[in-house]
Amino acid sequence: MNTSSASTTPDRPKESVRDQCSTGRVVKAPCGVLDVFAGVALLCVFGGYCWDALTLPGPVNPNGIGVGEFPLIIAVSALLAVALMLCLGVIKCFRGSNQEQVAIFRPVSVVLAVLVLLSIGTYLDSLGPIIGVAGLSSLIMLVVGERRPVQILAVSLGLSFGLYAIFVLALGVSFS
Structure with missing residues (x-):
């Protein structure tokens, strides 16, 4: 058993998951x-x-x-x-x-995510596939709590152009 500790954090009790969840809805x-x-x-x-x-x-x-x-x-x-x-x-x-x-933690976020998913079906034709998938996937990530801008940008653009490459370039599906 190692009795030496090189931790610089003060000794404080860790919050349980129940305590962390009690602060939100x-x-x-x-x-x-x-x-x-x-x-x-x-x-x-x-x-x-x-x-x-x-x-x-x-x-x-x-x-x-x-x-x-x-x-x-x-x-x-x-x-x-x-x-x-x-x-x-x-x-x-x-x-x-x-x-x-x-x-269910953060029920407002869950409802907002469902509304964003419903808007994908509603507005994807008018926005176009590349802008629609990139924009709406960014909204989904924001609603569920992602706040790192590089992560949001990389995933939404990667998803959008990946789907474009699969459907338009590989399968020959025309979106126009």
Whole structure:
């Protein structure tokens, strides 16, 4: 055992995670209740997505996969996963045992990040892929707490130009 210490920091007790989190806003809920609320919200979202996928046109080639099949596969898979999560949440709620508490730290940041993600789908066509992905990925990083400007700039530009290289240069997809 090494008894010598060369630390220059004063001896003070370390703050626990609970003490650090008590200074900010925290939303706590039982795991089953949160699963039920999230499941109902996601059922509505993916139900609408499935409805929209059903209205897409079928394939021109009867042996091929058309525009509507891939979104429909995603929608049905997501609906099945959400239904399973919702059933497990209901079982957890009715079980009556002590449920694990789930804490959501910085709920305002979580809501802002969701709004930025929704804006990606809304404004990506009008902004263009390079400016849209770079700008909106920068906003996401700012919302979730990243404050290093070099990190924000490098990741957003790298993501934007990386996607451009993959889709335009490698795959030949035109964004115009």
